Amino acid sequence: xxxxxxxxxxxxxxxxxxxxxxxxxxxxxxxxxxxxxxxxxxxxxxxxxxxxxxxxxxxxxxxxxxxxxxxxxxxxxxxxxxxxxxxxxxxxxxxxxxxxxxxxxxxxxxxxxxxxxxxxxxxxxxxxxxxxxxxxxxxxxxxxxxxxxxxxxxxxxxxxxxxxxxxxxxxxxxxxxxxxxxxxxxxxxxxxxxxxxxxxxxxxxxxxxxxxxxxxxxxxxxxxxxxxxxx
Amino acid sequence: xxxxxxxxxxxxxxxxxxxxxxxxxxxxxxxxxxxxxxxxxxxxxxxxxxxxxxxxxxxxxxxxxxxxxxxxxxxxxxxxxxxxxxxxxxxxxxxxxxxxxxxxxxxxxxxxxxxxxxxxxxxxxxxxxxxxxxxxxxxxxxxxxxxxxxxxxxxxxxxxxxxxxxxxxxxxxxxxxxxxxxxxxxxxxxxxxxxxxxxxxxxxxxxxxxxxxxxxxxxxxx
Numbered sequence: 001x002x003x004x005x006x007x008x009x010x011x012x013x014x015x016x017x018x019x020x021x022x023x024x025x026x027x028x029x030x031x032x033x034x035x036x037x038x039x040x041x042x043x044x045x046x047x048x049x050x051x052x053x054x055x056x057x058x059x060x061x062x063x064x065x066x067x068x069x070x071x072x073x074x075x076x077x078x079x080x081x082x083x084x085x086x087x088x089x090x091x092x093x094x095x096x097x098x099x100x101x102x103x104x105x106x107x108x109x110x111x112x113x114x115x116x117x118x119x120x121x122x123x124x125x126x127x128x129x130x131x132x133x134x135x136x137x138x139x140x141x142x143x144x145x146x147x148x149x150x151x152x153x154x155x156x157x158x159x160x161x162x163x164x165x166x167x168x169x170x171x172x173x174x175x176x177x178x179x180x181x182x183x184x185x186x187x188x189x190x191x192x193x194x195x196x197x198x199x200x201x202x203x204x205x206x207x208x209x210x211x212x213x214x215x216x217x218x219x220x221x222x223x224x225x226x227x228x229x230x231x
Numbered sequence: 232x233x234x235x236x237x238x239x240x241x242x243x244x245x246x247x248x249x250x251x252x253x254x255x256x257x258x259x260x261x262x263x264x265x266x267x268x269x270x271x272x273x274x275x276x277x278x279x280x281x282x283x284x285x286x287x288x289x290x291x292x293x294x295x296x297x298x299x300x301x302x303x304x305x306x307x308x309x310x311x312x313x314x315x316x317x318x319x320x321x322x323x324x325x326x327x328x329x330x331x332x333x334x335x336x337x338x339x340x341x342x343x344x345x346x347x348x349x350x351x352x353x354x355x356x357x358x359x360x361x362x363x364x365x366x367x368x369x370x371x372x373x374x375x376x377x378x379x380x381x382x383x384x385x386x387x388x389x390x391x392x393x394x395x396x397x398x399x400x401x402x403x404x405x406x407x408x409x410x411x412x413x414x415x416x417x418x419x420x421x422x423x424x425x426x427x428x429x430x431x432x433x434x435x436x437x438x439x440x441x442x443x444x445x446x447x448x449x450x451x452x453x
Binding site: 027028029030031053076077078079080086089090098100101102103104105106108109120121122123124125126127128158168169170171172173174175176177178205222223224225226227228229230 | 295296304
């Protein structure tokens with residue numbers, strides 16, 4: 001088996017340079033690559049393009065990269081809950097591309113699967129369709145969407161092995177497996193890293209072929225955005 | 232006039248045995264609390280879960296288990312977990328029977344606008360664009376009017392559109408409406424104590440009232 005291990009987040013992310021295009025896993029703050037983001041904020045990177053479902057909150061997740069003004073362009077489906085985003089966007093310092101969530105997921109999936117474009121019904125009649133090719137299939141209109149690929153994918157899983165095989169937990173899976181395949185270099189961080197052979201192959205969600213570097217994060221805050229409980 | 236909870240209770244009466252349902256953020260989320268126990272239905276969360284259960288007890292929250300509103304949840308027995316592409320394949324592929332969404336505006340031909348807008352900025356739309364483009368029956372849960380008193384039931388949407396001709400039924404604090412194929416809000420039921428005059432005055436789009444309009448059946452407000 002190929003050993004994909006690196007020592008830590010700083011080593012894993014050391015060659016991410018100014019202007020890089022990054023895919024970042026997670027939905028809200030659930031399943032985000034906490035350690036890789038922490039490693040990035042200690043470097044003075046500029047002009048990053050970040051592709052992620054959300055933009056984090058002001059003091060956690062992608063919000064930390066926004067605060068350090070490392071991001072030039074954000075591609076997401078929803079960017080609420082973030083004042084820093086609002087400030088920079090209003091000042092014209094940040095470019096934003098909003099994409100329907102299902103289209104975002106499928107564009108990333110397509111990127112990893114070698115499908116350059118596909119037709120979807122989402123966005124017909126809305127501003128999302130502007131400038132895009134529209135075609136009728138069986139009496140319904142669909143619009144053409146292109147694949148998304150990136151220089152690096154920063155993803156988070158629950159368990160992983162040294163061969164890069166990954167298992168996710170709960171809804172922390174979300175965009176992570178799709179992004180794993182769409183990154184030229186995919187950096188996976190896990191809560192528990194085990195030797196190859198210890199994970200049951202029947203239970204692997206992301207096969208190691210998609211992962212170039214893997215490390216175990218030191219600690220995970222796993223902040224909850226909205227704690228909601230029943231009486 | 233109905234409270235948010237009562238709107239949710241009214242929508243819950245539309246749900247039938249065996250359905251797969253996606254609930255949006257806001258009033259739609261409340262519908263889950265009012266689905267009768269004897270019905271076997273499955274709630275989808277588009278961030279990757281079929282089988283949303285009740286909110287957890289305070290000592291049992293799990294950061295790896297949230298709904299599309301990023302709220303902590305639990306899973307019911309028989310749940311399944313999957314990635315975001317799979318979640319939307321279910322939606323676009325016509326496997327979800329009902330989608331219940333909030334909205335900022337609905338037009339008389341069934342267009343919907345439900346972008347999240349704050350401080351005048353469009354903050355995104357999440358999964359709504361995909362949901363409204365799916366084959367699912369689309370129910371809208373919302374207040375009849377904006378806070379300034381202006382109607383949300385319009386001739387044409389003024390805000391950017393999320394989907395065209397996709398809304399089937401609208402449930403507001405004043406009543407229940409269907410969208411007619413030829414256009415128009417057909418009034419089906421009035422909320423308790425709400426007059427036709429009030430509904431007429433608060434509906435900007437074409438309102439169709441045919442025959443006697445029943446008052447909503449009273450239901451337990453517990």
